[in-house]
Amino acid sequence: MSRFFDLVSTSARNMGSVGASNPTPAALESRSQLIKLDSNESPFGPSARVVDAMRRALSGANSYPDDDCGELRRKLATHHKLPPEQVLVTAGSTAMLSLLCQTLLAPGLNAVTSERSFIVYSLAVQAAGAHLVEAPMRSGEDSFDLEAILAAIDADTRIVFLANPNNPTGTMLEATVVERFLTKVPGHVVVVLDEAYYEFALHFAALRKIEYSSSLEYVRQGSSVVVLRTFSKAHGLAGLRVGYGLGPAELLGYCARMRNTFSVSSVAQAAALAALDDHQHVQLVVENNAVQSRVLTQGLSAMGRRVVPTSANFLFCDLGEDAASFATRLLEQGVAVRPLGPWGAPNCIRVTIGTAEQNQAFLEAAGRAVARGPAGHRASSLARGT
Ligand SMILES: Cc1ncc(COP(=O)(O)O)c(C=O)c1O
Structure with a gap:
């Protein structure tokens, strides 16, 4: 051995x-x-202006980055009309997923998601020593069965992950469906709305004349919801590792304690600041x-x-x-x-x-x-x- x-x-x-x-x-x-x-x-x-911002940041690479990502955090807070305490910047949204698992889970506890969803949920939950329950999808369809997800929640559940849109099926849950779901989730469970593909989904929803997401409303209302967003997809910064969570200030405060020091590089912070204006x-x-x-x-x-x-x-x-x-x-x-x-x-x-x-x-x-x-x-x- x-x-x-x-x-x-x-x-x-x-x-x-x-x-x-x-x-x-x-x-x-x-x-x-x-x-x-x-x-x-x-x-x-990334766009040319983001590449320029990264170039400028490179000459300061001898200094450690701002551990709190203060400027980016404040800019994201303004952008999303939330107080800065409700924003946590991490090295990609997968790092935020891991922090949530380390903060909320332990051996004996579990998280729930759908089968055929983002593979990192299972890795992050297992690394925290907990168990991931995968509810079946709707039979004959490629979309989540939210009733099955609700039925899988028990007293030991602390997190439900909903990738919206889902990876790998690309399917989306409409805002009213998510809202109805949230009213049925018990109070001891935090719902993670993973919106890594937010910009694409918003565009498709506008073309199809449907409503994609009201996720930030739930955060503003103080619900037990954490919304994940990333600069890896539409902004083209996957290699830099920068994403964030939006959620209850107290919970994000606990997650911040668990974060690796200096985990978001100064170049990544500069790129994200520029990318946020990249309409x-x-x-x-x-x-x-x-x-x-x-x-x-x-x-x-x-x-x-x-x-x-x-x-x-x-x-x-x-x-x-x-x-x-x-x-x-x-x-x-x-x-x-x-x-x-x-x-x-x-x-x-x-x-x-x-x-x-x-x-x-x-x-x-x-x-x-x-x-x-x-x-x-x-x-x-x-x-x-x-
Ligand atoms: C559903 C989902 N969430 C999160 C991520 C990861 O994003 P990041 O690069 O911000 O860690 C991906 C990437 O493929 C994804 O598909």
Whole structure:
């Protein structure tokens, strides 16, 4: 047995190893040419003004960052019409998720979410030594069953995670549905409304003439709700790690105590401050996303594949064949997508909506992968001895 097995905590032992999610070794070799549609990143990157702000911040990199992210926190507070005490800036919204789990959970306690949702919920809950209960989705549909989530809550539940829109299905819960749900959640449970894809969802909702989210109203009313937002998606800053939570001041105060010191770099803070004024860039990103979601949906549907209508910057697509093999055939052509076997959907992929050129390249590669079929892939793999 290994030297440290008996020394590490039970949670560390039970977590199971998490492989690097991407890129794959094959993809690494030609990363610069790879069309990366596997991680829901922005194909446009940060805007020029944000890059300028980062450049200016670099020369001050000898100093530690402001641990409290004071300027960014105040700007976010003004932006969201909340007091600064109701804002906590973290190294990506996943860091906020982890803080909530470390602060609210412990062995014997649990969190509840839906099956087929964001994979980090399970990692963050397990790292806190607690248990994640995954309620089933609506049968035959790709959306949450909120009644099943409510039914899964018990006396030991402290958190409910709702990704809205959900990753990987891209489905959205409308504001009135969330509101009704919140009235039924018992008082000992904090509801985390994960709005990582907020900007995309807002744009789609306006096009569809529906109401996406009233989440900040619940925060203003003092409900036991924490809203998560991030600069990783529409603002194109995934590599910098900056996101935030909006919620009750007292709870965020406890979370802040658990935070790693200096966890949000000065460059990330400068970039986020500039990105918050980036209305034009975000508009370009969300408009491209909506137009290109239609192009991709039509292309995949024309190949006889089922696509779930999205409210985010990716599509969930049922291929009707083994998705891992399909993804490998795409990767061999320089396009990375995410096969969803680990989410219990072995015939489905998640594909990030890219630029027009990237999407065209994806559709052409997908067409060739379909034509070649799984058997063709096996034969060529065998021929190369892979
Ligand atoms: C639902 C959801 N929440 C949060 C995140 C993570 O965002 P961040 O980069 O801010 O940690 C993602 C990223 O894919 C996501 O899909």
